[in-house]
Amino acid sequence: MKRIISVLLLLLIAFPMTAQSSEKQPMESLQGPLDEVISILKDPQYQGDSQKKLQREKIWNIIRDVFDFERISLLALGKYRKKFNDNQLKEFTDVFGELLEDTYLNKIQAEYKNEKVDYLEQKTKSDRALVKTKVMRENVGIPVDYSLWLNNGAWRVYDIKVEGVSLVKNYRNQFQKILSEKSPAELIEQVKDKVKEQKKGETRAG
């Protein structure tokens, strides 16, 4: 009987806790996947050149769920997105996402050297959150802040700030410059060319 009571008590105590943790905190939803990416990067089974493609796919599958590329694209266009029709918007999102994928996956695959990530703090305000981290490389610490928003119940990243420099703002500035002189179609072409250029570099390097 005592045992049953203690089990019941335990359940009572544990239940609210599980209920609470079912909604993930922003930091958790960032740290989990990023730790996974790091462990894939470290995994000796992917070190051979022939395995790089597989490794890349695995990382991409994780990253894709954490980063909200649709949102990133829209924010990067800023007010100029009104110039885009629906098809152009979709095309832009696809090709811009591809550019980010290529650029950053190439880099982390080629250059990951046991950097550690310290998760410092998180701040939440209704459906938006900020997670501050510090990437430690050799003895140099680089502050990296992630901005997340609650998209259909899942925290997803819509901007990264490295040492105070926002990725989205940086692209917005570039796109603004281009769109003040050129049409959306031309911008899409330009991003496509960039992706092609990246791919060429990749095969050359590989």
Add this chain to the structure above:
Amino acid sequence: MRAEQRNYPLTHSFLLFVILAFCLTGCAHGPLTTDTAPALSLSTGQSYLADASASDRISSPSAKTEKAGDSSDDDLDDFGDDDLDLWDEGSEEETVQVADPLAPFNRVMFHFNDKLYYWVLKPVATGYKSVTPAPVRIGVKNFFHNLSTPIRFANCIFQGKFRTAEVEFARFLINSTAGVLGFGDVAKNNPSFAKPQGEDMGQTLATYGIGNGFYIVWPIMGPSTLRDSVGIFGDRFLSPVTWTDMPTEAAFGLTTFKTVNESSFRLGDYEGIREAAIEPYEAFRDAYLQYRKKKTEGSEGGKGERRYDNLIKEWIK
């Protein structure tokens, strides 16, 4: 060197300024840096960041903040207006706007610095890194950082950040002695002497309400603005290197060494931002301005001293 400045006319001292600025700042274009002028670069696989020494100078929230978990934070400083503008796609307020009347010149300089990085600095720094163990490189980095303490100390005072000035002074004493001439950073083992965000004269001028002016890309030194260039010029009078009777060649050699050493920590960063950009010139311009904006605004320091820099701001108004 002091005598030289007095004797030579303006043109000469300008040349000296360029050389010395280089001495003080290193090649800001590469992923390296100095204590006075920032360089822009990119972190592994992520995005933009700035100079290496700045990276660990940026006020570390770790000292002040608890580890995660608490999501109810009412004062959301970090969400500032900035982020709201970003979130609101229709927002008219766009990114940091600074005039660029020298754009044609700046673009030429940008390409010059770009080639300089790929053809000279990168191969040299890569070679240096491969033959020099990390502890040695870290020691050298600490040494140069320690040597430039007077610059940061004075600028803390100018900005009314007396608490940070104390920390800089204490760090200098500890690291110059227990740290053996500054090669070791033993002071940081004590949390109250953690490396503060470095203050330079560009930031001091910003505190006094002086705006960026316009954007300028210096050969070798890289991105800057009118205000920050004046700041670099002023800072050099605070550098102990300026006041030693060192021949120009030696000072130049020293700076080159410092630059190469700093670069060895940031290899790949420059390429990252360069390759991710659709308009590289614009990307670096914006990154520099965002970085400086953050540094001039976000230097919170200790709570006790905020009063003083606010006082200065009030007083200027």
